Amino acid sequence: MADSSKDELERLQKLRTELATRLAAIDDEQKNVEENVKILREKVAIQELEKKMKEKRDLFASLRIEKKELEDKLKEPNKLPMSEAILETKEEIENKKDTLEPEKEEPSKAIGKKDEQILESDETTEEPEKKKKLGIF
Numbered sequence: 001m002a003d004s005s006k007d008e009l010e011r012l013q014k015l016r017t018e019l020a021t022r023l024a025a026i027d028d029e030q031k032n033v034e035e036n037v038k039i040l041r042e043k044v045a046i047q048e049l050e051k052k053m054k055e056k057r058d059l060f061a062s063l064r065i066e067k068k069e070l071e072d073k074l075k076e077p078n079k080l081p082m083s084e085a086i087l088e089t090k091e092e093i094e095n096k097k098d099t100l101e102p103e104k105e106e107p108s109k110a111i112g113k114k115d116e117q118i119l120e121s122d123e124t125t126e127e128p129e130k131k132k133k134l135g136i137f
Helices: 002-075 079-134
Strands: none
Touching: none
């Protein structure tokens, strides 16, 4: 029995050594996987930061474009108020014409028929005088 217990002991020791070796291999593999997980987590974090940076850059770029467009609008002459000013000026001119034209018409209406005849006769008397001066008569 001594041989069999000796053999048993040897076998158990071999098994123990083999299991310890497997355990060490598993520990090494676990350390490698943990290290890979850390690297992958860092890569994912970097990727997320890059994505946020891209979104921020895009937003910033669109804000700069909007700012430029608004600045350009401010630099452009303000067309709407100018048009309104032109329309107001046109209306003022037309109103002045309307107020002036009736004044011109009223005195001519007030002249009467006798005055018109006098004006016509003056025109006819002026013609022979002009002809005499020109030597036509």
